[in-house]
Amino acid sequence: MSDPDLSIAAGTVAASPERLTHLQRLEAEAIHIIRETVAECERPVMLYSIGKDSAAMLHVAMKAFHPAKPPFPLLHVDTTWKFREMIRFRDSHARNLGLELLVHTNPDGLAAGVGPFTHGSAVHTDIMKTQALKQALDKYGFDAAFGGARRDEEASRAKERIFSFRNAAHAWEPKAQRPELWRLYNARKHRGESLRVFPLSNWTELDVWQYIAAENIPLPDLYFAAERPVVERDGTLIMVDDDRMPLASGETPEMKSVRFRTLGCYPLTGAVESTAATIPAILQEMLTSRTSERQGRVIDRDQAASMEKKKREGYF
Amino acid sequence: MGDGSLLHTDIDAWLARHQSKDLLRFITCGSVDDGKSTLIGRLLYDTGAVPDDEIARLERDSARGSAGGELDFSLLVDGLAAEREQGITIDVAYRYFATEARKFIVADTPGHEQYTRNMITGASTAETAVILVDARKGILTQTRRHSYLVSLVGIRRVVLAINKMDLVDFDPGVFQRIVADYEAFARPLGFDAITPIPISGRDGDNIALISARTPWYDGPTLLGYLEAVPLAADTLAGRPFRMAVQGVVRPDLNFRGFSGQISAGVIHVGDEVRVCPSGRTSQIARIISGFGDLDTARAGQSVTVTLADEVDVSRGDVLAAAGSPPESAERFVATLVWMDEQPLVIGRSYWLKVGARTVAVVVTGIDHRVDVNTLEHHPATRLELNEIGDVALRLDQITPFDPYEANVDTGGFILIDRVTNATIAAGMLRSAERRADNIHWHAQTVDKTARARLKGQRSAVLWLTGLSGAGKSTLANRIEQRLLAEGRHTYILDGDNVRHGLNKDLGFSEADRVENIRRVAEVAKLMADAGLIVLVAFISPFRADRELARSLMEPGEFVEVFVDAPLAVAEARDPKGLYRKARAGELKNFTGIDSPYEPPLQPEVHIDTTLTSPDAAADRIVRLIEQRGLPGVDGDGI
Ligand SMILES: Nc1nc2c(ncn2[C@@H]2O[C@H](COP(=O)(O)OP(=O)(O)OP(=O)(O)O)[C@@H](O)[C@H]2O)c(=O)[nH]1
């Protein structure tokens, strides 16, 4: 029925006889949210970004409909600048789970040769992520899109509803959010309008890691420390993942033991020096570190209040 | 996060401890500028939940803001550009932190009255509330409003945090006065416990550490309180089993599972459950959680269950303990918190969502509005934005429910506007409304719609036309019996009750016949306006007269029924011997004999009485009437 890989995990986040642990409560809430979306929306899709949050969300979705498969496809918005290993992992993971995977790249951006090195992170992110996402949602007519974003990631995310209403232009209107009481989600919308749904809203980074460990969820190796070729730019370690990366004269990639706290476009994702090659080791480092995971994301540092602005423009 | 001592502790042991921690959800609330966001920022800071890069940003932002160089902790929480510009909170922020004892999710809610709907959004999922009061200002309207809302959503334990004690020199007199004021106000709200704590959110007094500046205070710190307050979730497993069915899982013909999150109680394989509202029972065959089976599951878990029998279960049904199922009803008394700029309109149709069930609903009356300052009840004919009141509801489907106090999931609901799709009200079901209840409802606009809705129907004029003896009265009587059995309110107008009274002065000349029909049409119109389903059984031979009657009614209200019997058949039946008299010349102007009958060209219903029995004809017409539903409700696919 399900793949053997997943069935090992059965019951790991199981009921304690006394009361539910916080991880059990979070999982149960996420399942409820995913089921509610499927019941109330015509054409949902799950945004699959290949990162750890996506991995956890997808795992929850597999549980939500077992022994059936989740009744929606996965969508990856491919900027063509992702780590190569992410793409390999994406394709094999979707195949193992037996799920339909849609991949969309902004054809206009591709034709214009838009990329982070030539156009800068802001333009690249807008054209290849935000606009591409809107294109893909419109193309397939999705009226609800699951995202793995968490409220603890960023101050404007902390303000967003679980069922986040978007107008026909995909824009978020932070001052006019629908009240969201109890577990009652209002998924009604007019044609053209849509919802972004965040089942992991109430999870923290630590919760996601603990869940991944407890449930044995496979992740790309990039999350674990290994010797990788990196260059340091503006205090950020960038991995040289392919030969599209222009090197300044005298700049030579150095092999360092690094890992990534989040995964995105390789030129925009900072590595952290680390020797943590297992989840407990990562957690140990994380618990003693004093920086947030977004620290490594170049795009969020571009402008003050940049996340809120991007969301207003239709970003996740 | 960020507990430095971890460097040397065993990570596995730490994780094991952390994993089994429980979770408390709480809110901060109170009036504008009382210091809610500052307090949350402070809590996050003191518990090490703020990473270094965020602290660096906070230092930068604080230097720019009004706090004059000191850290403005509210900036950690007020994450929207508009909030930071204005220095106020607009929408709820959810923040996360943990201590050795517990994990916490805190919702920082806005103090402004304008954003009450965002405050109640935060409150609805909280178990405890920290109600802030500015020591200089004491209890304000918003303090009272928020306290009332906190009690309405069912929070039983609150902290009364008297904040900005630094601005009143930590004077115990100020503290005690405010506590006394608050206790006097809050007594009717019936909290289980009110714990007053003197604090300074800005400086951190009595937040994580006991303050040296309040030697007269011997209670807990705020954090100490939050770590120890009993969890409300613990009592849910002891209640009768309830699970709203979110969906049916059907991977193949051999498996039919019902998915949902258990909202109360415990189930075991083999337990007897009742499907509500249908009332059918079966036993739990399997409990599937994630990728495996369980023997038992409890409140809070999301599961899929299969039943031993092939019973009909669909989304919106409630699976319940067979021995203590929820009540089912269509009419309810409920408390509403109105959250839309457009006021509540009595008689307008909205969507109501309770559990996994969405049904059409009409508010049929308002019992009272609550003055949040005094908690007094006032008569009301409307509810405006942020007003709270008790109302009567009529749903268009029998719906299972528990009183909100007994179960939040089967008693809490939202109303959704049918046009804008906005969430316009939050509500708590209190009880099924029994008609014998001696409640005085103040209905607002009493019009046809309101009257018809109260009768649970839509006004109609069924105009039965046809020759004498065609069977109009027989058919009218059958239809009325059927409708009565369905609980509809009806009246028949026919020759017997009109000709002898109202139209006693009219004869059978053409002019009198026209006037006869005109009066009958006007009376039918008045009765339709009263909300009735009116059956008119008159020969009404002339097309023009029937068209006049039609033009008096609203579109869709007039249903012309052609009771068709050929003259020969009608004459052969001759139940009152009238044809015989007419043929004998004893009756003048008799339709069909010496006066014409103009058959309808496009009647809504055409009954050929030579082929259709009166019962079959009545069935057809009753079905047509019942399909029309309630005013404003039909045609929406429900
Ligand atoms: N002196 C002093 N000032 C405080 C204290 N707590 C908050 N303030 C100040 O009070 C003002 C309002 O604080 P906020 O935390 O934004 O108030 P709020 O209750 O969140 O306001 P809204 O969310 O807009 O209702 C700010 O200027 C704070 O610095 C305190 O304990 N002592």
Ligand SMILES: [Mg+2]
């Ligand atoms: Mg605030």
